[in-house]
Amino acid sequence: MIPPPPPATKEALRYKHALYAGWESLKERPLSTKTAQEVCSVLQARPALIRSTPGTYIGDPATGKRHYTPPEGKEIIENHLANLEKFLYPAKESPYDPLTIMAATHYQFEAIHPFYDGNGRTGRILNILLLIQSELITFPVLYLSSYIVENKARYYQLLREVTTQGNWEEWLLFIVEGVEKTATSTLAMINKLRDIQSTMEADIRAAGITPAKELTDLLFSSPYLRIRDVEEAGLVKRQQASHWLNSLVQQGILLDHKVGREKFFINHAALNILTA
Ligand SMILES: Nc1ncnc2c1ncn2[C@@H]1O[C@H](COP(=O)(O)OP(=O)(O)O)[C@@H](O)[C@H]1O
Ligand SMILES: [Mg+2]
Incomplete structure (x- = not known):
């Protein structure tokens, strides 16, 4: 459970x-x-x-x-x-x-x-x-909420100023700046993910696992996987999937983590970027 x-x-x-x-x-x-x-x-x-x-x-x-x-x-x-x-x-x-x-x-x-x-x-x-x-x-993908939460006091103040003073201009500039900042940081995040994705694909290929690209794509479709996810993606049978994932843990490419009876394989490099 x-x-x-x-x-x-x-x-x-x-x-x-x-x-x-x-x-x-x-x-x-x-x-x-x-x-x-x-x-x-x-x-x-x-x-x-x-x-x-x-x-x-x-x-x-x-x-x-x-x-x-x-x-x-x-x-x-x-x-x-x-x-x-x-x-x-x-x-x-x-x-x-x-x-x-x-x-x-x-x-x-x-x-x-x-x-x-x-x-x-x-x-x-x-x-x-x-x-x-x-x-x-x-x-x-554009997670504007983080900008709003980080600038909560100003966000609240400007909402109030639109009501009390019709201060639309500051409000508009605040939102547009949020779009710019969030777009820039999101793009940087996507580029970092792409970089480590190609490095990981090369490492997986070097470890003799084929198809390396499909497995890497799967490891980046979600930052954690179970053996059955690899099986259900139609890559290989359960036993081979288990062998792959455990050998990637041994090589330090993935981390394993047990929750109840489920074992999760974590793409920690991707997770670090996503949660930075
Ligand atoms: N002065 C204001 N005028 C209009 N909306 C406001 C003002 N101050 C805050 N808000 C909005 O109200 C929201 C809180 O309302 P609420 O229904 O409790 O939403 P949630 O439960 O999602 O936080 C704030 O996140 C903000 O968007
Ligand atoms: Mg509420």
């Missing part, structure tokens, strides 16, 4: 599922209120309802100090969402740059704050989905 994952791991997994559910939905229909609701429901593992009772606010629950109180009343919230949808659709004919649309949408979504909880995380997933929809990225 594998022990249940800790809460932070569960949270990360739900985030991933929500992002992928949103990404899938873009193949069916353009980004809409429904997408937000779907994403938020997966995030929380229960249906996300539009707020219908008052009392939600952004502030300090300890002191009761409110920084922002979102609109109240289900119908009012739904009208705001409908307006936001009109602004978004059809994005291709919009006079605005996709990054401007993303920045404006993010503020609007957070200000409407349609759900009881999960609005921040849902809004950050919508950012990525908008970049995919406007074809600026093909895969959901």
Whole structure:
């Protein structure tokens, strides 16, 4: 038996599922209120309802100090969402740059704050989905959330300044700078992964394992593998897969790690880059 994952791991997994559910939905229909609701429901593992009772606010629950109180009343919230949808659709004919649309949408979504909880995380997933929809990225790889979390105080301050002073310019610049910084660091990460991938492929080939390329690709499709993953990928039978992975551990290319009765083979070089 594998022990249940800790809460932070569960949270990360739900985030991933929500992002992928949103990404899938873009193949069916353009980004809409429904997408937000779907994403938020997966995030929380229960249906996300539009707020219908008052009392939600952004502030300090300890002191009761409110920084922002979102609109109240289900119908009012739904009208705001409908307006936001009109602004978004059809994005291709919009006079605005996709990054401007993303920045404006993010503020609007957070200000409407349609759900009881999960609005921040849902809004950050919508950012990525908008970049995919406007074809600026093909895969959901631009992890803008880390920039937002690292600059949380400024992010909160600027959200507030848009509300109180209409300070759209600073807000827009903040988001655009986040896209630049995240894109640069993501690209550096991808290049590092590619470098160690080709080194590892050469090492695996030198160890006499064929097909070296397919096994390396598999080792980079996820930073950890079980014997049965190699078998299920159709590379070799179980016994040979076990022999391969254990010999790569002996050579220091992989690390092994036992969880319950499962043995995981960890591509620690890749994992270090991904978690740096
Ligand atoms: N002044 C503000 N105006 C509008 N939205 C805000 C403001 N301050 C914070 N927020 C947004 O509210 C989010 C928190 O709302 P919440 O529903 O609890 O989301 P989550 O549970 O995902 O953190 C923050 O992450 C931020 O995006
Ligand atoms: Mg919350």
